[in-house]
Amino acid sequence: MEKMERTYTNDLQSGKKSLVKGWISSVRDLGGLKFLILRDREGLIQITIKKAESKKILELASSLVREDCISVTGMVKNSPQAPGGKEIIPESIELVSKAKTPLPIETSDKIITGLDKRFDFRFMDVRNPKVRAIFRVKDIALTKMREYFESNGFVEVHTPIIQAAGAEGGATMFPMVYYQKEAFLRQSPQLYKQMLMASSLDRIYEIGSVFRAEKFHTRRHVSEYLSVDMEMAWIESEEDVLRIAEGLVEYTLKGLKKDCKKELEVFGAKVNVPELPFKRLTYSDVLGILAKNGLKKEWGDDLDDPDEKLLGQIMEKKGHEWYFITKYPGKIKPFYIMMEGKASRGMDLDCRGLEIASGGQREHRYEELVKVMKQKGLDPHKFEFYLSAFQYGMPPHGGFGLGSERFVQQVLGIENIKEIILFPRTPERLVP
Numbered sequence: 088m089e090k091m092e093r094t095y096t097n098d099l100q101s102g103k104k105s106l107v108k109g110w111i112s113s114v115r116d117l118g119g120l121k122f123l124i125l126r127d128r129e130g131l132i133q134i135t136i137k138k139a140e141s142k143k144i145l146e147l148a149s150s151l152v153r154e155d156c157i158s159v160t161g162m163v164k165n166s167p168q169a170p171g172g173k174e175i176i177p178e179s180i181e182l183v184s185k186a187k188t189p190l191p192i193e194t195s196d197k198i199i200t201g202l203d204k205r206f207d208f209r210f211m212d213v214r215n216p217k218v219r220a221i222f223r224v225k226d227i228a229l230t231k232m233r234e235y236f237e238s239n240g241f242v243e244v245h246t247p248i249i250q251a252a253g254a255e256g257g258a259t260m261f262p263m264v265y266y267q268k269e270a271f272l273r274q275s276p277q278l279y280k281q282m283l284m285a286s287s288l289d290r291i292y293e294i295g296s297v298f299r300a301e302k303f304h305t306r307r308h309v310s311e312y313l314s315v316d317m318e319m320a321w322i323e324s325e326e327d328v329l330r331i332a333e334g335l336v337e338y339t340l341k342g343l344k345k346d347c348k349k350e351l352e353v354f355g356a357k358v359n360v361p362e363l364p365f366k367r368l369t370y371s372d373v374l375g376i377l378a379k380n381g382l383k384k385e386w387g388d389d390l391d392d393p394d395e396k397l398l399g400q401i402m403e404k405k406g407h408e409w410y411f412i413t414k415y416p417g418k419i420k421p422f423y424i425m426m427e428g429k430a431s432r433g434m435d436l437d438c439r440g441l442e443i444a445s446g447g448q449r450e451h452r453y454e455e456l457v458k459v460m461k462q463k464g465l466d467p468h469k470f471e472f473y474l475s476a477f478q479y480g481m482p483p484h485g486g487f488g489l490g491s492e493r494f495v496q497q498v499l500g501i502e503n504i505k506e507i508i509l510f511p512r513t514p515e516r517l518v519p
């Protein structure tokens with residue numbers, strides 16, 4: 088007999104003999120009938136056992152419990168009462184792998200288990216269709232971002248994760264032993280993506296893990312996240328970078344709307360594809376808006392969570408879910424951002440009060456760069472490998488880093504960023 092190919096539950100067709108494989112989501116007994124609900128990556132299917140007609144199958148089915156792995160062959164039929172409108176009348180059922188009882192966490196689409204317990208048993212938590220939907224949205228979002236970069240002339244690169252120096256400040260670096268030397272896990276590909284602007288690659292992007300030893304527990308910080316980074320050379324100003332950032336967001340949201348309808352529905356997420364160009368507010372504009380709404384800040388103060396949230400609400404009321412904040416004070420931006428008097432060419436991209444990306448135009452003039460490094464208390468000797476790229480022909484350039492989890496978090500309206508990471512890393516969590 089020819090080997091039958093496995094069919095996912097969403098591809099089943101009535102009138103076709105099929106093979107399905109998955110976990111048992113529930114078992115129900117109803118007089119003359121026994122129902123097994125099988126769950127696979129794509130959905131659910133009801134397996135209907137007529138007790139009188141299939142004694143052998145019934146015997147096996149009676150020993151089955153939730154989360155057992157089974158494989159079922161049988162005829163697919165339309166059945167309006169069944170979840171998804173179809174059922175399988177089994178010809179054979181095989182128990183592939185047994186599940187222990189009781190189960191440590193709940194896997195039905197109502198999420199009732201606490202977050203920590205769910206992360207302890209994350210492999211099982213992801214069987215929950217609602218949880219799985221998050222990772223499909225993340226997957227499609229990253230695919231769309233890659234498409235956008237590729238179709239705009241960007242080259243994908245991979246720069247070192249083990250680094251000799253950090254770019255984003257000493258406090259959040261993870262040190263490690265590298266043979267006899269001290270090294271660090273990268274906080275960002277910042278220094279390398281800039282060096283590549285002197286390499287002729289012109290436009291690059293990198294999607295990779297970055298590491299931050301964050302001391303605070305917030306709903307938007309983790310110790311390891313997936314950063315979407317880009318850098319482009321020969322720019323006129325940071326405006327060139329903003330245009331790519333807004334184009335990327337627009338393209339990705341359009342793609343999600345088209346390819347993730349089901350998943351967005353699960354979360355009741357209404358994706359509005361924003362109109363281009365996004366609203367640009369200068370940092371000074373933002374202080375003005377906040378002051379008018381009773382929140383006074385000194386010029387030069389960083390924008391904290393409550394400031395960003397209030398601004399987000401005000402902007403949303405005006406019809407701007409996405410907006411840039413430009414011309415940040417130089418003193419609160421990193422050394423690599425180009426200064427412009429007391430301000431800078433640094434920007435953030437926010438969505439409904441949450442910072443999703445940050446970047447801007449970089450300082451490409453060697454002497455200026457060294458001057459700012461010293462002003463910010465950094466030792467240029469530690470950055471010689473980086474600085475040498477600025478001494479043999481470095482074009483003007485800029486770029487940004489976008490937090491992929493924050494992007495998905497905001498699109499789906501999820502409270503905690505950890506939910507967007509399969510195995511999150513926080514100060515307390517290193518396993519699983």
Ligand code: AMO
Nearest residue numbers: 275277299308309312443444445446486487488490
């Ligand atoms: P920044 O440090 O602002 O800039 O980070 C860029 C974006 O990354 C996300 N992000 C985080 N996400 C989860 N957990 C964290 N601990 C965390 N920290 C940051 C945010 C943020 O906007 N090198 C620059 C980028 C550049 O200039 O190109 C950088 O890393 O969404």
